[in-house]
Amino acid sequence: MMKQITFIGTGYVGLVSGAGISDFGHKVVCADIDDKKIDALQNGEIPIYEPGLKEIVDRNVNAGRLSFTSDVDGAIQAAEVIFIAVGTPQSDNGEADLSAVKAVAKTIGRNLNGYKIVCTKSTVPIGTGEMVRSIIDGENTTENQFDYVSNPEFLREGSAVKDFLWPDRVVIGTETEKAFDILKDVYRPLYINETPMIHTNVKTAEMIKYASNAFLALKISYINEIANLCEAVDADVHIVAKTMGIDGRISPKFLHPGPGYGGSCFPKDTHALATIAEKEGSPLKTIEAAIVTNDSQKVRMVNKLRTLTGGFKGKTIAVLGLAFKPQTDDVRESASVTMLEFLTEEGANVNAYDPIAAENMKQKFPNVTYVPSWEEAVSNADGMVIMTEWNEFRGLNLDTLKSLMKTPTVLDTRNILSPTALKKAGFMFDNVGRPNGSKTL
Numbered sequence: 001m002m003k004q005i006t007f008i009g010t011g012y013v014g015l016v017s018g019a020g021i022s023d024f025g026h027k028v029v030c031a032d033i034d035d036k037k038i039d040a041l042q043n044g045e046i047p048i049y050e051p052g053l054k055e056i057v058d059r060n061v062n063a064g065r066l067s068f069t070s071d072v073d074g075a076i077q078a079a080e081v082i083f084i085a086v087g088t089p090q091s092d093n094g095e096a097d098l099s100a101v102k103a104v105a106k107t108i109g110r111n112l113n114g115y116k117i118v119c120t121k122s123t124v125p126i127g128t129g130e131m132v133r134s135i136i137d138g139e140n141t142t143e144n145q146f147d148y149v150s151n152p153e154f155l156r157e158g159s160a161v162k163d164f165l166w167p168d169r170v171v172i173g174t175e176t177e178k179a180f181d182i183l184k185d186v187y188r189p190l191y192i193n194e195t196p197m198i199h200t201n202v203k204t205a206e207m208i209k210y211a212s213n214a215f216l217a218l219k220i221s222y223i224n225e226i227a228n229l230c231e232a233v234d235a236d237v238h239i240v241a242k243t244m245g246i247d248g249r250i251s252p253k254f255l256h257p258g259p260g261y262g263g264s265c266f267p268k269d270t271h272a273l274a275t276i277a278e279k280e281g282s283p284l285k286t287i288e289a290a291i292v293t294n295d296s297q298k299v300r301m302v303n304k305l306r307t308l309t310g311g312f313k314g315k316t317i318a319v320l321g322l323a324f325k326p327q328t329d330d331v332r333e334s335a336s337v338t339m340l341e342f343l344t345e346e347g348a349n350v351n352a353y354d355p356i357a358a359e360n361m362k363q364k365f366p367n368v369t370y371v372p373s374w375e376e377a378v379s380n381a382d383g384m385v386i387m388t389e390w391n392e393f394r395g396l397n398l399d400t401l402k403s404l405m406k407t408p409t410v411l412d413t414r415n416i417l418s419p420t421a422l423k424k425a426g427f428m429f430d431n432v433g434r435p436n437g438s439k440t441l
Ligand code: UDX
Pocket: 153, 154, 155, 156, 157, 158, 213, 216, 220, 253, 254, 255, 256, 257, 258, 259, 260, 261, 262, 263, 264, 265, 266, 324, 325
């Protein structure tokens, strides 16, 4: 049955999920207090880069199922189901900043004009459900009831639309059958396709999200440490990881070594979970270690490049890739931020190239030179570092690269170039955990 649904917050999660749910046949209003964002969306502009998002938004706007508004009160009043999808950034003490969630809960409480489902999609600390419930109760002066649901979202940037439409599972944390049935109806096409629908209580659902993200972060930090050890003992981490992954208990996914994970989720969620655990007197030593490992992995890449180039002062360094992963323009917590910090601090002339993330990095590092192609970035460079595994870097021609650079020196933090080919072409190079790196020069 078609439902009237409101999403509050039009960031990655809100916009992708709102568009996705309208694609399931429901009538969705995406609301945000940011007038500018809403204006842009109403004009058909998508404020973030996400493959396939424009298509799904346009399709559903044209079908009359999806619209945008800055009238949050009105959008709440009109809805049967309200999704909270606002940001929960990391605050200074490591905890998630819940001010936006609290503000939305108040607004919902003031506009409760009938029975509604209030459903949180934002990643929030365990216990937030109770808090949201009591804020709404505190503001609600009517007899109208609501049920609360925790429905965490597992989508990845860069493949968010696909992840939303074809999820591995849908988690519905709620204490009432009525709310579960309504949510099942919201996700009806997935239910019919036999996507696992996990019905839990609210706190378990909140925990599932943190436990999942922290585990993936842990897995990456683990393979990064194994890669570092591989360097010390001359083993090849790619073969190690690939062979480990054949074991179904391990799986090959999220076992790629690199410069350290970034993005809007893993760094923030690991900190938040570690902080909660500490507070509860049940510390998560493994996750604390994963955080430390990740921070030092980012710096390790800087040290590798410094060793390769013999110091940064006065050198021209090409940085290829700025986004925290390919297919996104997001540079939050990207390992390239750490790289640029050290390079600029230590007096390098940096020529950076990213197919789409340069604009965002420019806001953080206005003094770096941003160029429109990798060829321009490497021209006359004393060293080059690959920070993001964009496809166009996978196929870069080593002869061209060598002829353009002043000194053929490459750090491949994503292990996308063949060490054998680099060696044959006469490069000084290093990577993460593969033989024929700098050790064997
Ligand atoms: C992640 C989760 O995957 C998603 O389920 C959750 O909802 C939000 O957080 P996202 O941050 O968009 O998604 O990207 P993801 O693809 O998970 O990558 C995160 C970081 O880990 C990137 O910096 C990536 O380069 C790094 N990574 C990932 C590795 O270094 N190695 C890997 O094997 C996988």
